[in-house]
Amino acid sequence: MLSIIIALVVTCLVARFVLKGYKAQAVLLAGGIVLMIAAILIGQDLPLPEAASTGSKWLDIFQFIKNTFSSQSAGLGLKIMAIAGFAVYMHEIGASEALVKVLTRPLVKIKHMPYMFMAMCFIIGEFLSIFITSASGLGVLLMVTLYPLMRSVGLSRLSACAPIATAVAVEMGPGQGNVNFAAEIIGIDVVDYVVDYQLVVAFAALLVVAILHIIIQKHFDLKIGHIASEHRHLGESELNTEQSDNKEEAPAIYAILPVIPLVLIFTFSKLVITTIKMDVTTAMFVSLVVTLIFEFFRRHSAMAVVDSIQHFFDGMGRQFANVVTFIVAGQTFAQGLKAIGAINVIVNSAETAGFSPVLMTIVMVLIIMISAILMGSGNAAFFSFANLVPDIAAKMGIAPVMMLLPMQFVAGMSRNISPIAPNMVAIAGVADTSPFELAKRTAIPMLGGIMISVVVSIMSF
Numbered sequence: 221m222l223s224i225i226i227a228l229v230v231t232c233l234v235a236r237f238v239l240k241g242y243k244a245q246a247v248l249l250a251g252g253i254v255l256m257i258a259a260i261l262i263g264q265d266l267p268l269p270e271a272a273s274t275g276s277k278w279l280d281i282f283q284f285i286k287n288t289f290s291s292q293s294a295g296l297g298l299k300i301m302a303i304a305g306f307a308v309y310m311h312e313i314g315a316s317e318a319l320v321k322v323l324t325r326p327l328v329k330i331k332h333m334p335y336m337f338m339a340m341c342f343i344i345g346e347f348l349s350i351f352i353t354s355a356s357g358l359g360v361l362l363m364v365t366l367y368p369l370m371r372s373v374g375l376s377r378l379s380a381c382a383p384i385a386t387a388v389a390v391e392m393g394p395g396q397g398n399v400n401f402a403a404e405i406i407g408i409d410v411v412d413y414v415v416d417y418q419l420v421v422a423f424a425a426l427l428v429v430a431i432l433h434i435i436i437q438k439h440f441d442l443k444i445g446h447i448a449s450e451h452r453h454l455g456e457s458e459l460n461t462e463q464s465d466n467k468e469e470a471p472a473i474y475a476i477l478p479v480i481p482l483v484l485i486f487t488f489s490k491l492v493i494t495t496i497k498m499d500v501t502t503a504m505f506v507s508l509v510v511t512l513i514f515e516f517f518r519r520h521s522a523m524a525v526v527d528s529i530q531h532f533f534d535g536m537g538r539q540f541a542n543v544v545t546f547i548v549a550g551q552t553f554a555q556g557l558k559a560i561g562a563i564n565v566i567v568n569s570a571e572t573a574g575f576s577p578v579l580m581t582i583v584m585v586l587i588i589m590i591s592a593i594l595m596g597s598g599n600a601a602f603f604s605f606a607n608l609v610p611d612i613a614a615k616m617g618i619a620p621v622m623m624l625l626p627m628q629f630v631a632g633m634s635r636n637i638s639p640i641a642p643n644m645v646a647i648a649g650v651a652d653t654s655p656f657e658l659a660k661r662t663a664i665p666m667l668g669g670i671m672i673s674v675v676v677s678i679m680s681f
Contacts, residue, residue: 222262223258223259223262223264223560223561223562223565224561224562224565226255226258226262226560227255227557227560227561227562227565230251230254230255230258230556231251231557233251234247234248234250234251234553235591235594238594238595238600239594244546244549244595244597244600245545245546245548245549246549247549248546248549248550248552248553248600248604249285249548249549249552249553251553251556252549252551252552252553252554252555252556253281253552253556254556255553255556255557255559255560256281256284256555256556256559256560257278257281258560259556259559259560259561260277260278260559262560264559264560264561265558265559265560265561266280266559267280267281267283267284267555267559268280268283268284268287272287284552284555285548285552288548288551288552289548292544292547292548292551293540293544295404296400296401296404296547297540297543297544297547298501299400299499299500299501300397300400300539300543300544301535301536301537301539301540301544302500302501302504302505302536303353303395303397303481303500303504303539304353304354304535304536304538304539304543305504305508305531305532305533305534305535305536305539306481306504306507306508306532306535307351307352307353307354307357307395307478307535308531308532308534308535308538309508309511309528309529309531309532309535310351310352310477310478310511311352311357311361312528312531313470313474313477313511313515313528314469314470314474315470315474315475315477315478315511316351316352316361316478317361317364317365317469317470318470318471318472318473318474318475318477319348319351319352319474319475319477319478319479320348320361320362320365320366321365321472321475322472322475323344323347323348324341324344324365324366324369327340327341327344327369332373334370334373334374334375335375335379335433335434335437335438336434337369337370337373337375338370338375338379338380338382338383338433338434338437339383339430339431339433339434341362341366341369341370341383341384342383342386342387342429342430342433343426343430344366345358345362345366345383345384345386345387345388346387346388346389346390346392346426348362348387349387349388349391349392349393349396350392350393350395350482351395351478351479351481351482352478353388353395353396353397354388355387355388355635355641355642355643356642356643356646358387358388359384359385359387359388359643359646359647360646360647360650362384362387363381363384363647363650363651366380366383366384367380367381367384367650367651370383374447375437375441376437376440376441376444376446377651377652377653378437378440378651378653378657378658378661379437379438379440379441379446379661380651381647381648381651381653381658381661382433382436382437382658382661382662382665383433384647385636385643385644385647385648385658385661385662386429386433386633386636386662386665386666388632388643389429389632389633389635389636389666389669390422390425390426390429390629390632390633390669390673391598391628391629391631391632392414392418392419392422393414393482394410394411394414394482394485394500395481395482395500396632397543397599398598398599398602398603398628398631398632399413399414399418399628400500401547401602401603401606402602402606402621402624402625402627402628405606405607405609405610405620405624406620406621406624409489409499410485410499410500411485411486411489411490411491412490413621415491417621417625417680418625420676420680421625421626421629421673421676421677421680422629424672424673424676425629425633425669425672425673425676428665428668428669428672429633429665429666429668429669432664432665432668432669433665436661436664436665437661440660440661470518471518473514474514477507477510477511477514480503480506480507480510480511481500481503481504481506481507484498484503484506484507485498485499485500485503488503508529508532512525512528512529515528543599543603546597546599546600546603547603549603549604550600550603550604550605550606550607551603551607553604554604554605554607554608555607557608558608558611564615566612567580567611567612567615567616570583570616577613577616577617577618577622578678580612580616580623581618581622581623581626581674581677581678582674584605584608584609584612584623584627585626585627585630585670585674587605588601588602588605588627588630588631588634589601589630589631589634589670590634591604591605591634592630592631592634592635592638593634593635593637593638594638595638596635596638596640596641596642596644597635597641597642598631598632598633598634598635599631601631601634601635602627602628602631605627606624606627606628609623609624609627622677622678625677626673626674626677626678629669629670629673629674629677630670630673630674633666633669633670633673634666634670636662636666637659637662637663637666637667638659639654639655639656639658639659640655644658644659644662
């Protein structure tokens with residue numbers, strides 16, 4: 221009983237400090253250390269097994285953090301950093317913008333149906349999120365490209381912002397950090413995770429969210445007296461909005477560059493060519509070299525091309541500072557909860573109360589959803605609690621993927637209900653509207669997506 225009280229107090233304090241604006245990584249790390257210290261003092265589990273111990277149970281706490289940093293930096297961390305570095309480089313050379321322009325051309329054919337047009341913008345945004353994985357980065361890019369188009373067909377500001385704000389809600393594909401993290405926890409290749417588990421749930425969620433966007437945005441527009449047919453071409457002047465960084469426009473052929481990693485990953489897998497294996501990190505480096513060749517023929521300057529690689533490395537560094545530290549901090553906090561015995565108490569209580577695996581999955585999903593909304597980050601929520609799943613699933617007698625799959629989808633969608641999420645704030649800022657008003661427009665589509673992703677996940681697996 222003492223262990224669960226300590227765990228609850230520390231968890232509540234962690235949540236409170238994060239809500240007050242303290243750096244989440246530092247708070248999670250401190251919470252994990254406090255829990256491990258408490259576990260030692262009350263005679264619960266040690267931070268490390270005896271075989272891996274430094275010889276001091278107190279130093280083992282910091283040895284665990286060091287081990288986690290080492291393993292994550294060399295494995296999943298490197299993968300996420302490479303993805304981020306490539307995404308930043310694609311933005312800097314204008315390849316991301318070229319891809320957006322190519323994909324948005326067909327939308328002109330349905331401009332006479334404003335809300336259907338809006339739904340298709342959401343679908344295209346989600347497709348782009350496979351290649352442009354930053355929610356804030358993609359959001360700002362779409363505000364320059366898709367937002368003026370949606371305003372020109374008569375949509376209100378908030379109706380045009382809502383599909384953009386939720387463009388990375390249904391996180392899918394091997395370029396997403398949460399997807400890679402889930403695959404690593406399960407112990408399978410990320411392509412297998414995407415193809416065997418993600419696709420069915422993702423398609424169901426995309427369909428539901430798109431339909432709800434049409435219903436909800438039209439309802440809110442009518443509620444404020446905005447009729448799209450009477451406001452067409454309102455945003456024509458916005459169509460010529462220039463990008464804030466005034467980058468040179470990339471050739472149209474550059475649209476293929478962000479797609480190269482995905483093509484390589486799926487080609488050299490069990491789906492096509494089985495004799496050669498290519499992981500995500502390798503695909504990013506191969507794609508970088510191909511891009512450098514394109515850049516050389518475009519700029520005819522070896523020095524300019526070589527210097528531009530720094531954007532890739534800068535992107536890697538920022539991702540280490542943000543996401544990789546989140547993973548380590550989350551794992552430290554999870555280890556503290558395990559060491560104090562909180563997980564055993566939760567599982568045993570669930571079994572005593574007659575909780576089925578399905579009900580336990582719903583409990584974990586609710587924890588992720590609330591955490592993501594409060595933190596304004598899907599990564600922070602998922603990295604903090606996903607590590608607990610293997611132990612819980614083993615005790616409940618189910619496969620970890622049954623819990624992890626809906627948790628992974630819910631983390632991404634819940635972020636877009638939070639008015640403090642960076643992408644929500646950035647998009648609302650560009651449109652000169654309130655992130656709280658934007659959250660009202662995104663809440664029901666996201667809740668619908670959350671419900672269908674949980675139901676389909678449970679029914680499928």
